[in-house]
Amino acid sequence: MKSYREIRLRPGKEASLQRYHPWVFSGAIARRPEDPVEGETVRVLSSDGTFLGVGHFQTGSIAVRILSFHDEPVDAAFYERSLTGARKMRQTLNLIRPDNTIFRLVHGEGDFLPGLIVDMYGDTAVIQAHSAGIHRDLALITEALKQTLPSGTLKHIFYKPEGTLPCRADILPDNCYLSGGDGVSGIAVENGLNFRIDWLKGQKTGFFIDQRENRALLERYARGRRVLNMFCYTGGFSVYALRGGAAGVESVDSSSKAISVTDGNVALNFGDEPRHSSCSEDAFKFLKQLAGGEKELIILDPPAFAKHRGAVGNALQGYKKLNHLALEKIAPGGLLFTFSCSQVITAEQFRLAVFSAAAISGRKVRILHRLAQPADHPVNIYHPEGEYLKGLVLRVE
Numbered sequence: 001m002k003s004y005r006e007i008r009l010r011p012g013k014e015a016s017l018q019r020y021h022p023w024v025f026s027g028a029i030a031r032r033p034e035d036p037v038e039g040e041t042v043r044v045l046s047s048d049g050t051f052l053g054v055g056h057f058q059t060g061s062i063a064v065r066i067l068s069f070h071d072e073p074v075d076a077a078f079y080e081r082s083l084t085g086a087r088k089m090r091q092t093l094n095l096i097r098p099d100n101t102i103f104r105l106v107h108g109e110g111d112f113l114p115g116l117i118v119d120m121y122g123d124t125a126v127i128q129a130h131s132a133g134i135h136r137d138l139a140l141i142t143e144a145l146k147q148t149l150p151s152g153t154l155k156h157i158f159y160k161p162e163g164t165l166p167c168r169a170d171i172l173p174d175n176c177y178l179s180g181g182d183g184v185s186g187i188a189v190e191n192g193l194n195f196r197i198d199w200l201k202g203q204k205t206g207f208f209i210d211q212r213e214n215r216a217l218l219e220r221y222a223r224g225r226r227v228l229n230m231f232c233y234t235g236g237f238s239v240y241a242l243r244g245g246a247a248g249v250e251s252v253d254s255s256s257k258a259i260s261v262t263d264g265n266v267a268l269n270f271g272d273e274p275r276h277s278s279c280s281e282d283a284f285k286f287l288k289q290l291a292g293g294e295k296e297l298i299i300l301d302p303p304a305f306a307k308h309r310g311a312v313g314n315a316l317q318g319y320k321k322l323n324h325l326a327l328e329k330i331a332p333g334g335l336l337f338t339f340s341c342s343q344v345i346t347a348e349q350f351r352l353a354v355f356s357a358a359a360i361s362g363r364k365v366r367i368l369h370r371l372a373q374p375a376d377h378p379v380n381i382y383h384p385e386g387e388y389l390k391g392l393v394l395r396v397e
Ligand code: SAH
Pocket: 207, 208, 211, 230, 231, 232, 233, 234, 235, 236, 237, 252, 253, 254, 255, 258, 281, 282, 283, 284, 301, 302, 303
């Protein structure tokens, strides 16, 4: 078996690993190789030399990301087993269907593969590396992916490390196709609806797959309503609302690029659709100018207002202000779908921010649904940090 170099922890620092939390913080380390390579696979031992786990080393606050709590090699067979497990899980969720070719195949720690994201868009896999170790193991992962997915179903593999890897001179890879790349259609299907996905230039891997179930719920409530989709990005919620029979849908995003993508996705499904309109505008400005009672269903799905703990206070103020504007303007009997994707904000903190907004508006507000990320974005129970998306559906009198 391949021999990995060792990292020894300080006394008492083994407890979190014994509870299967997959991170080793740099402060927990007593001894490590003198010249560690970014992303190298290491064996982690307790202060008395007991084996704890195998993982990827990286300079920074999270020094090791554990891939296995067994003393085993992280090799081609390891990745094949892991990816097969991930694929089978998505099959049992019934997410791999002719009318649903968009799903997340690997969700980092939630699939016991810290640092690795793999999103599927039809016959294209988009890989993101959030750690140096995943970047180093890319060839193994790519090969495992080809072995794992039934032949003919995977034609293109696009690697998108941009913005997710630490910027160091020795790791500055470019976005590129690792396989295929010619004749890519870019169109994939979610619950029977078509979307053009731009993994080359779009945010994240090109699409917010994590809102799939919430979009499906919205479709059930859209009939006959005048819908406002704020922060529409690729227009996911808009397209579902239109299929659900909305009386009208207005899509708003500050990015004009996002608006043209949204318009394109509406046309892809419904052709020239008179019920849809769109507008490139700042959300706060738009809501301030909106006539009261004009919209009967509003979606608020902003970008993460807090990216780190220090920003939580300001972010909560931001959520309160945004939700207050929507609660003030929504028609009586209206529905508000409101979200936060900030990992550092808890569901309880978010609920309290929306509660404060409701109290100022003076409206009668009830919570109909509490929403979260879907099952192809699972949370490893030993890694609660993996929980990030939360939402509420409110009925406003
Ligand atoms: N709801 C989308 C995802 C939203 S991503 C979906 O289901 O796919 C967040 C979007 O908010 C981005 O498209 C970004 O351009 C937009 N945005 C960021 N700040 C904004 C602002 N102040 N006003 C309006 N849109 C904004």
